[in-house]
Amino acid sequence: MALSKTAIVQGLQGIVGGANVITDEKELQQSSIDRLRLYEDVHGVFTRPIPAAVVMARSTQHVAEVLKYANKSRINVVARTGRTATEGGLETAVANSIVLDGSGMNGILKIDTYNMQATAQCGVCLQTLEDEVRKHGLTTGHSPQSKPIAQMGGLVATRSIGQFSTLYGGIEDMVVGLEAVFADGTITRIKNVPRRAVGPDIRHVVIGNEGALCYITEVTVKLFPYLPQNNVRRLHAEKHAHGLRGAAQGDGRGLPPLRCPPVRSAGRRLPLLEVRGEG
Numbered sequence: 001m002a003l004s005k006t007a008i009v010q011g012l013q014g015i016v017g018g019a020n021v022i023t024d025e026k027e028l029q030q031s032s033i034d035r036l037r038l039y040e041d042v043h044g045v046f047t048r049p050i051p052a053a054v055v056m057a058r059s060t061q062h063v064a065e066v067l068k069y070a071n072k073s074r075i076n077v078v079a080r081t082g083r084t085a086t087e088g089g090l091e092t093a094v095a096n097s098i099v100l101d102g103s104g105m106n107g108i109l110k111i112d113t114y115n116m117q118a119t120a121q122c123g124v125c126l127q128t129l130e131d132e133v134r135k136h137g138l139t140t141g142h143s144p145q146s147k148p149i150a151q152m153g154g155l156v157a158t159r160s161i162g163q164f165s166t167l168y169g170g171i172e173d174m175v176v177g178l179e180a181v182f183a184d185g186t187i188t189r190i191k192n193v194p195r196r197a198v199g200p201d202i203r204h205v206v207i208g209n210e211g212a213l214c215y216i217t218e219v220t221v222k223l224f225p226y227l228p229q230n231n232v233r234r235l236h237a238e239k240h241a242h243g244l245r246g247a248a249q250g251d252g253r254g255l256p257p258l259r260c261p262p263v264r265s266a267g268r269r270l271p272l273l274e275v276r277g278e279g
């Protein structure tokens, strides 16, 4: 028999402590949707099933224990970190689900300038990590437009890309290793090794899983030298098609990535080609 909302909340409080279980009605309503249904939030009309609680996980052990409890009690769980999802990934499909929030796991665990790797917990904002590695003259090379708010767990879970992906690759090319927790509470670690020659590359079971297979708790990504010459430059082309062709040719020659913005915006002529940088 399905547990009542009260029983679910009590069970969670026993695992992570009362302070880490949010039951505020407004917060629960907002946790039933993501930015796909921003309109509902603006007007305070929520049409999705409301979760029983939001759990603020503080450690991998918390994540493991909550998932074990939910698995045993047959309760749906929605994973989340930065809450920038725009495609319904954070919607609760079933009433009295648990929203498991990893944004409190926000420690940068290691910046390894020798092996050119950084290890961060799932709730570290990409901008924070980028700012830290820049102090060493390095960059993650990852630059989605949600960089100031998206967090490492969600970025890996959504197989995200950024404005520099033609140069550095998407997040799937950047992840060296990670830690994740499966639905039964099993904690798994994919080691941080430079290359894998034996068997399938199991990183790709985790990357892009959108919280459907496992909860990502820790991520190690590659680092690159920060090259200021990748900063914004502009080229002009008369036709958008010419701009696109130029961008493709530039990428093929290993030039910094080019972006083709719209030709006109509010009557103003914009540059057709733009080389975006980190500056």
Ligand SMILES: Cc1cc2nc3c(=O)[nH]c(=O)nc-3n(C[C@H](O)[C@H](O)[C@H](O)COP(=O)(O)OP(=O)(O)OC[C@H]3O[C@@H](n4cnc5c(N)ncnc54)[C@H](O)[C@@H]3O)c2cc1C
Pocket: 035, 078, 079, 080, 081, 082, 083, 084, 085, 086, 088, 089, 090, 102, 122, 143, 144, 145, 146, 149, 150, 151, 152, 153, 154, 155, 156, 157, 158, 159, 160, 161, 162, 163, 209, 210, 211, 212, 214, 215, 216, 217
């Ligand atoms: C203004 C704006 C600009 C954006 N620009 C880009 C862009 O340039 N490139 C791009 O790829 N995307 C972009 N996005 C989409 C979004 O930012 C990315 O998908 C981002 O990777 C989500 O990260 P998050 O931490 O916010 O995850 P959330 O929004 O919290 O979650 C996203 C999905 O991942 C799952 N998830 C979250 N955390 C975990 C975890 N720890 N373990 C397992 N599953 C988890 C969730 O269940 C959900 O399905 C943009 C969004 C906005 C609002």
